C-alpha cells in the first residue's frame with residue numbers, strides 16, 4: 001500500500017488584476033508545467049479574473 005510517487009507542489013493562484021492570492025492548490029510538477037492561468041473568482045473584486053500560478 002505504498003503511496004503513488006508523485007511530485008505535488010503547493011502553489012498560489014494570484015489574481016492578475018489586484019495581485020491578491022485567493023486560492024491555494026497543488027500542481028503535479030512531474031507532468032510538466034501546469035496551466036499558468038485560470039479563471040477564478042476574485043473575492044475582493046467580486047468578479048472572475050485570470051489567476052496566475054505562483055510557485056513558492
Ligand SMILES: [Zn+2]
Nearest residue numbers: 015018042045
Ligand atoms: Zn482580484
